[in-house]
Amino acid sequence: MNGKMSKPQDLDLESLAQTLSDLRRSVRANNPVLKAVASSTLYPALALSLGLLMGGYCLAVSMLPSLSGEGSSWILIAALLVAGGTVKLLLTNRIAGRLPNGSFMMVLRAIYTEERQEASSPARRFASWWASCSYSVRATPGSSPP
Amino acid sequence: MIAIFITFAAHTLDLLIDLPEYRVMAWSSLVSGLTALFFIESAPWLWTGFIFIASFCLFGVVGLARAKAASGSGFGA
Numbered sequence: 473m474n475g476k477m478s479k480p481q482d483l484d485l486e487s488l489a490q491t492l493s494d495l496r497r498s499v500r501a502n503n504p505v506l507k508a509v510a511s512s513t514l515y516p517a518l519a520l521s522l523g524l525l526m527g528g529y530c531l532a533v534s535m536l537p538s539l540s541g542e543g544s545s546w547i548l549i550a551a552l553l554v555a556g557g558t559v560k561l562l563l564t565n566r567i568a569g570r571l572p573n574g575s576f577m578m579v580l581r582a583i584y585t586e587e588r589q590e591a592s593s594p595a596r597r598f599a600s601w602w603a604s605c606s607y608s609v610r611a612t613p614g615s616s617p618p
Numbered sequence: 619m620i621a622i623f624i625t626f627a628a629h630t631l632d633l634l635i636d637l638p639e640y641r642v643m644a645w646s647s648l649v650s651g652l653t654a655l656f657f658i659e660s661a662p663w664l665w666t667g668f669i670f671i672a673s674f675c676l677f678g679v680v681g682l683a684r685a686k687a688a689s690g691s692g693f694g695a
Contacts, residue, residue: 506635513685516639520678523670530667549666 505574505582509567518563522556622651624673639681647673 526549533545561576568574625648650672654665 503635507637510635510637510640511685511688513682516678516681516685518678519674520682523674523678527667527671527675530663530670534661534663534667545663 503582505568505571505578508571508574509564509579512563512567514563514567515560518556518559522552526552622648622655625651637681638684639677642680643673643677646676 529545529549564579565576568576568579571578625644647669650669654669658665
């Protein structure tokens, strides 16, 4: 009897958890801050120019080994990567600053807070399962307090 | 190895914001990184250049095409 009674509740909880998960995923996919920052055309333009520059240099060194000094080419590639990363951080800061109440920290929070919430979902599932168990025990006539 | 790490970051960003250029970058860096892993010792510069062009340039081309398509549909709407 108790098992039969708890099954619809489990199904309700499962469907509720599924709905919440879908809702969270759709909200995350349409996060306006992340979407506004990441959909800027500056990132693809920067990546295209950096990729052409570094790829072209690597291919040139591969075809003409005389261009490569003693490790200096790798230092140049590393310096280009660091410069590209710095420019990207500055771009992100500038784009986020244009948004209403936007800042670089807001973008970081939008990325990593959602990740932390997602990472804690097994604990939340356990908590909801535990709550459903205690609810089904309390709902049985014999176990109710006098 | 860095290209394979970029794969995870790009896939995570794609899950968060659902933009096609990050999906393309994730898969292209995965394929180019795994391919180059076996041949990079024989010609390191060639395969490093291949990884850069495959991941960064594809990201740039797809991103610019997506932005162009979005602005075109925006004018049409």
